[in-house]
């Protein structure tokens with residue numbers, strides 16, 4: 001069997017569905033495939049997004065996929081010193097609301113279908129070869145092997161992406177740039193304030209951080225990400241220690257375990273090749289500090305979908321034509337990714353004691369009443385190396 005389409009999107013996560021939606025809105029023939037039998041499940045995500053991010057994508061919030069509205073963030077140092085930020089005062093990533101990804105991802109795919117994309121679930125792309133007019137992709141679904149002929153392939157196959165590499169783009173992330181994450185969804189969680197998300201820094205999660213993201217009165221995603229270059233223990237072992245030692249989870253019980261990789265090294269320079277574009281986690285479109293990649297991946301997907309549809313209209317799918325995607329991604333998300341990379345690199349140099357001193361200095365700060373210049377001055381006073389590490393950002 002041979003299926004022909006203009007644009008094949010491989011992977012129906014948030015980035016792929018958004019790419020498919022915008023490509024279909026641009027009047028291209030679009031096929032969106034995913035190897036899963038249920039889009040969105042299992043989730044590998046703490047499910048936090050910013051309200052501004054959803055707005056910028058033109059997505060109205062739907063109570064079917066929002067589990068919790070948030071009003072702030074608690075940053076907690078190794079000694080338990082807390083710095084609190086509130087959403088209305090500070091623009092915070094991942095701190096607007098908590099999704100139910102299993103529903104959200106399906107709704108994003110439904111939006112793509114409503115825009116005109118065709119969807120095939122339980123369909124695995126197994127390889128592809130370049131042709132004069134695009135790609136010939138091998139796929140299998142329910143024991144059936146078939147081929148798909150596409151003028152443009154959009155690789156949206158997540159952090160372990162193979163599709164980009166099949167097309168000759170080297171997107172392999174180095175171990176220092178790939179966080180291993182483990183998370184329980186838990187019940188009987190007793191948070192101090194379940195309208196806030198919590199981040200725990202320091203040796204609790206070497207190279208990353210631990211989090212508790214509330215999903216309901218006593219339900220929360222409790223997880224952490226670590227870098228294998230910074231610890232000999234697995235993320236799962238660190239998670240067990242965290243859950244056993246945190247008062248909020250003394251009485252909690254897990255109902256789900258999620259493990260996965262999170263690319264935190266920034267976007268590769270090359271995101272396109274002839275007839276090929278990469279989006280989402282596959283393209284490192286993730287905030288390197290927080291590991292959040294839903295909004296940034298969807299932003300990449302939106303830009304890719306629009307540009308792919310234009311390329312189809314103009315009958316030109318060469319690398320040169322598609323390179324506008326790289327430029328627009330840099331402007332829309334690359335600059336902020338680079339900024340957060342610097343902050344992450346600085347954070348990685350901080351010992352537990354240094355983190356405690358910084359938290360102590362900021363614990364009573366009223367962030368809405370302090371200028372950025374004053375904040376910077378205060379930070380440099382307690383952590384002089386911030387000037388060296390973050391210098392150009394100030």
Ligand SMILES: Cc1cc2nc3c(=O)[nH]c(=O)nc-3n(C[C@H](O)[C@H](O)[C@H](O)COP(=O)(O)OP(=O)(O)OC[C@H]3O[C@@H](n4cnc5c(N)ncnc54)[C@H](O)[C@@H]3O)c2cc1C
Nearest residue numbers: 011013014015035045046047048125158280281292293294
């Ligand atoms: C533990 C954890 C917590 C996180 N928490 C947050 C958070 O709170 N907020 C946030 O913004 N981000 C978070 N992230 C990151 C976020 O989950 C990802 O950035 C986001 O899912 C990326 O979307 P995507 O569409 O690029 O890829 P994915 O959501 O990974 O989707 C890729 C899809 O491709 C499909 N696929 C793969 N290979 C093939 C193939 N060969 N053929 C067909 N289909 C294929 C997969 O089945 C999958 O559905 C977290 C990540 C982890 C691991």
